[in-house]
Amino acid sequence: MKEDKSKCILCEEVDIDFRKKHPRWIADLRVSTAFLASNQICRGYTVLIYNKAHVTELFQLEKEDRTAFLEDSVKVAKAIYDAYHPHKMNYELLGNLVPHLHWHIIPRQKKDPLELHWPIWGKDYTEVRLSDEEYGEIIKEIKAHLL
Numbered sequence: 001m002k003e004d005k006s007k008c009i010l011c012e013e014v015d016i017d018f019r020k021k022h023p024r025w026i027a028d029l030r031v032s033t034a035f036l037a038s039n040q041i042c043r044g045y046t047v048l049i050y051n052k053a054h055v056t057e058l059f060q061l062e063k064e065d066r067t068a069f070l071e072d073s074v075k076v077a078k079a080i081y082d083a084y085h086p087h088k089m090n091y092e093l094l095g096n097l098v099p100h101l102h103w104h105i106i107p108r109q110k111k112d113p114l115e116l117h118w119p120i121w122g123k124d125y126t127e128v129r130l131s132d133e134e135y136g137e138i139i140k141e142i143k144a145h146l147l
């Protein structure tokens with residue numbers, strides 16, 4: 001099911017003319033686009049956005065696209081894992097604030113500034129913002145493992 005995408009910020013972000021100029025664009029995969037998250041509280045934290053249409057729920061995808069979206073997330077997660085060897089990868093598909101299918105793929109380290117038994121949400125902390133150059137370094141580290 002496709003809904004009105006005219007006011008969706010993720011539809012704008014994955015627009016073909018826009019995404020490759022984005023300073024945090026990592027790569028296009030089969031049915032999704034990976035961007036480094038602006039908040040790098042966990043180094044390598046990436047957002048993977050479904051890019052074929054404005055869709056809000058996994059069950060609204062045809063099986064082939066749903067499978068491809070999962071495979072894309074696995075590919076990105078493996079690259080992040082290989083780059084940073086985290087304690088555990090976290091995968092979150094929420095969309096309460098931005099209802100367009102997107103995975104939060106978050107490498108959690110034992111030395112995280114956040115407690116490991118909590119997701120990164122709902123805690124009061126200062127998000128880690130970096131310069132475009134610093135984002136670029138992390139993107140390079142992830143892309144080196146994105147096969």
Ligand SMILES: [Zn+2]
Nearest residue numbers: 008011054100
């Ligand atoms: Zn959208």
